[in-house]
Amino acid sequence: xxxxxxxxxxxxxxxxxxxxxxxxxxxxxxxxxxxxxxxxxxxxxxxxxxxxxxxxxxxxxxxxxxxxxxxxxxxxxxxxxxxxxxxxxxxxxxxxxxxxxxxxxxxxxxxxxxxxxxxxxxxxxxxxxxxxxxxxxxxxxxxxxxxxxxxxxxxxxxxxxxxxxxxxxxxxxxxxxxxxxxxxxxxxxxxxxxxxxxxxxxxxxxxxxxxxxxxxxxxxxxxxxxxxxxxxxxxxxxxxxxxxxxxxxxxxxxxx
Amino acid sequence: xxxxxxxxxxxxxxxxxxxxxxxxxxxxxxxxxxxxxxxxxxxxxxxxxxxxxxxxxxxxxxxxxxxxxxxxxxxxxxxxxxxxxxxxxxxxxxxxxxxxxxxxxxxxxxxxxxxxxxxxxxxxxxxxxxxxxxxxxxxxxxxxxxxxxxxxxxxxxxxxxxxxxxxxxxxxxxxxxxxxxxxxxxxxxxxxxxxxxxxxxxxxxxxxxxxxxxxxxxxxxxxxxxxxxxxxxxxxxxxxxxxxxxxxxxxxxxxxxxxxxxxxxxxxxxxxxxxxxxxxxxxxxxxxxxxxxxxxxxxxxxxxxxxxxxxxxxx
Ligand SMILES: Nc1ncnc2c1ncn2[C@@H]1O[C@H](COP(=O)(O)OP(=O)(O)OP(=O)(O)O)[C@@H](O)[C@H]1O
Ligand SMILES: [Mg+2]
Numbered sequence: 001x002x003x004x005x006x007x008x009x010x011x012x013x014x015x016x017x018x019x020x021x022x023x024x025x026x027x028x029x030x031x032x033x034x035x036x037x038x039x040x041x042x043x044x045x046x047x048x049x050x051x052x053x054x055x056x057x058x059x060x061x062x063x064x065x066x067x068x069x070x071x072x073x074x075x076x077x078x079x080x081x082x083x084x085x086x087x088x089x090x091x092x093x094x095x096x097x098x099x100x101x102x103x104x105x106x107x108x109x110x111x112x113x114x115x116x117x118x119x120x121x122x123x124x125x126x127x128x129x130x131x132x133x134x135x136x137x138x139x140x141x142x143x144x145x146x147x148x149x150x151x152x153x154x155x156x157x158x159x160x161x162x163x164x165x166x167x168x169x170x171x172x173x174x175x176x177x178x179x180x181x182x183x184x185x186x187x188x189x190x191x192x193x194x195x196x197x198x199x200x201x202x203x204x205x206x207x208x209x210x211x212x213x214x215x216x217x218x219x220x221x222x223x224x225x226x227x228x229x230x231x232x233x234x235x236x237x238x239x240x241x242x243x244x245x246x247x248x249x250x251x252x253x254x255x256x
Numbered sequence: 257x258x259x260x261x262x263x264x265x266x267x268x269x270x271x272x273x274x275x276x277x278x279x280x281x282x283x284x285x286x287x288x289x290x291x292x293x294x295x296x297x298x299x300x301x302x303x304x305x306x307x308x309x310x311x312x313x314x315x316x317x318x319x320x321x322x323x324x325x326x327x328x329x330x331x332x333x334x335x336x337x338x339x340x341x342x343x344x345x346x347x348x349x350x351x352x353x354x355x356x357x358x359x360x361x362x363x364x365x366x367x368x369x370x371x372x373x374x375x376x377x378x379x380x381x382x383x384x385x386x387x388x389x390x391x392x393x394x395x396x397x398x399x400x401x402x403x404x405x406x407x408x409x410x411x412x413x414x415x416x417x418x419x420x421x422x423x424x425x426x427x428x429x430x431x432x433x434x435x436x437x438x439x440x441x442x443x444x445x446x447x448x449x450x451x452x453x454x455x456x457x458x459x460x461x462x463x464x465x466x467x468x469x470x471x472x473x474x475x476x477x478x479x480x481x482x483x484x485x486x487x488x489x490x491x492x493x494x495x496x497x498x499x500x501x502x503x504x505x506x507x508x509x510x511x512x513x514x515x516x517x518x519x520x521x522x523x524x525x526x527x528x529x530x531x532x533x534x535x536x537x538x539x540x541x542x543x544x545x546x547x548x549x550x551x552x553x554x555x556x557x558x559x560x561x562x563x564x565x566x567x568x569x570x571x
Contacts, residue, residue, distance in 0.1 A: 002356050002359070002362070003356060003357050005356070006353055006356035007357070010342075010345075010353055014344065017344065018344070096340050096343075097336060097338045097340030098340040098341065098342060100301075100306055100336060100340065101334065101336055101340055101401075102357070103306055104304040104305060104306050104329060104332070104334045105329060105354070105357040105358055106329040106330045106357075106358060106359060107357050108326075253306065253307060253308060
């Protein structure tokens, strides 16, 4: 446990000591702030219209009008930003050779991987908490339902953790950070849009595809619904890629 | 302490090492000697449980590297060839990190770091960032991390690589001191270094073991003849020197070598197991010739190495 904590602590410190973490976070917060601003302006405009049309006004609420579009936009930004956070996790150490030394210490591969994964997850969580500013602003000036906001954030957290697990895996395959980042981005994007093909591939296959879709599972979270199936999906994806990372490290020993 | 049995490692079709057998006793300082690509680093990576061997195995402190890698790792300190360090960390911060990873009990960590810093001569730089230190200091930090946790066995891959002569001497001294209290394996292609520091030498070439012995025995073993050099002051009588020494019992050959102005240089070969210096000196002094110096020639390790490798190839 102390070994895990040492690795976790070092990684976390690295994130917050280096400029990259702050730049990544900064960009993330600026982009999501921009999304919040524009979505809110549109909502504002619609509200004025609704003032003249009572029926329309009934359909309008802060969750569907602001929070849902905001969270789904944030999920896209995560797709761009999380690979930047994960690409160095193992690739950098493999390149520098410190990873080889780490593997000769009496530390289990699992402790090393979990330390790194959880450090990235913690950094991501801090980033995500930063965006809570926007629902707080909404709460000051109005009263959005807290339930869907909470589940929406839970959904983002779970989705992010599966991205991070993917990123950890790709970072373990190469000693080139750029390759690790780009492949993570590619696969994560693929999982995000895999559902698009669903309408064209026949019934059974279509079901399978949409089961794999990151977006489909995110959808119910943003509506305020917690479905164990969706949670299972993200947790499974995360554990699956962490398991692959473990295997990949074992095999580097045999291959190199 | 270490028992290596039929150890082989192939990288695809490239031979890393082939069929190595040797053992190391507690308290030995073992030198691994060989040209580039000989398989020194490969052997060390296997012993540190980083690379699994293709065939064969090794036991370290009674634990098999394949069956019990965690027990083995607890007992070794390793300095890799490239000396990889976390350049963004400060020296004590790094050593503390390593202490945690090696499972040093928390209450003993400060003491452990203090001891290691003193040992490795890092007292001047404990709070500096590693990346900003000179190569010599970084090398010491590499050795320091290996020493953390007080391992029974130190494995150092080319510990003096890329250092200036003064640093090399200091690091060698450090290794020598370390060798008095624990087992050390170090690799090098600098032969004088190995003969100075090590109690035993293993020579490998192209992945195969060529010789294992103490530096003295290696020298003796390869000595085809004992060679003595005699220098005299040039005089009208000096040419008689050749005849005089030839008459000494046990001398096999005498020849004259080119020499500086005003002196005469004679090379004498005798049977390998006979020390004839005494008799030669007497003979010359008795004949009244002006003797300047007399010394026996030592085979350098370079000679030994070339000779062994050539013998090997001739077979
Ligand atoms: N990762 C690898 N993949 C393929 N071949 C390798 C690898 N590492 C080493 N080799 C090969 O194995 C052989 C032994 O290499 P090794 O690094 O053990 O030599 P060395 O004695 O340490 O050499 P040097 O003095 O240059 O450090 C060489 O032929 C080398 O090319
Ligand atoms: Mg080497």
